[in-house]
Amino acid sequence: MTMGWGRGAGAVLLAAAVVAGASACGGPAEAEPKPAASAAKKPVKAVTTQWDEMMEWWASHDIGCIAGNDAEDDPEGCAIRIQDYVADVRKIRKAMNTDPAAPKGFYTSAYVIIDQLETYASTPAGEDDTEGWLAARPLIWMEGHALGEWIAAHPLQ
Missing domain, CATH: 1.20.5 (Single alpha-helices involved in coiled-coils or other helix-helix interfaces)
Structure with missing residues (x-):
């Protein structure tokens, strides 16, 4: 055995x-040299600039549902727009995480606002939960507005 x-x-x-x-x-695989890292990096935009550009885009592309209007006309489209808005706020958080001009702890208060927005965004039971997204919409919008006020009050250049 x-x-x-x-x-x-x-x-x-x-x-x-x-x-x-x-x-x-x-x-x-070992014979091929690895490509060198790009020496010319794209200049990093300030978080304030990125936020302003995002809000400018939303002002011209929102179907009226993010701020609380016209959800009845296209509830599924509105739910998708809310998800897109949350995704854009996540990009702002990523920009804050990599902001070379920010001193340690600078964005702590902004992260608290984003965390609250994320809590509201996690309320729906998935992407297809239209009613959940519509119910969370006013709270998500409120936190997004609070984040915009915080960013405007704390510009870094």
């Missing part, structure tokens, strides 16, 4: 050694 186990274990070890040896041979 132990002989069968010993042969099986030996075969597994042999196979592992062959695979390890073959992967360390320096095949074509």
Whole structure:
């Protein structure tokens, strides 16, 4: 009985050694040089500028539902718009996370506002929960408005 186990274990070890040896041979993947990191990076926009651009876009592209109007005409479209708005706020958070001009702890209060917006955005039971998104809409909008006020009051250049 132990002989069968010993042969099986030996075969597994042999196979592992062959695979390890073959992967360390320096095949074509290792021969190709890795591309150098791009030396010319895109200039980073200030968070205030990104927020202003986002709000300008929403002012001209919203179907009227983010601020609380016209949800009855197209409830599914409105729910999608709310999700898009939340996604844009997440981009602003990402910009805050990587803002080289911000001193440590600068965005703490803004993160609290975004966290509250995220709490409201997590209320719907998925992307297809139109009623959930419509119910959360006023709270999401309120937090987005509070975030805009915070950003306007705390510009970094």
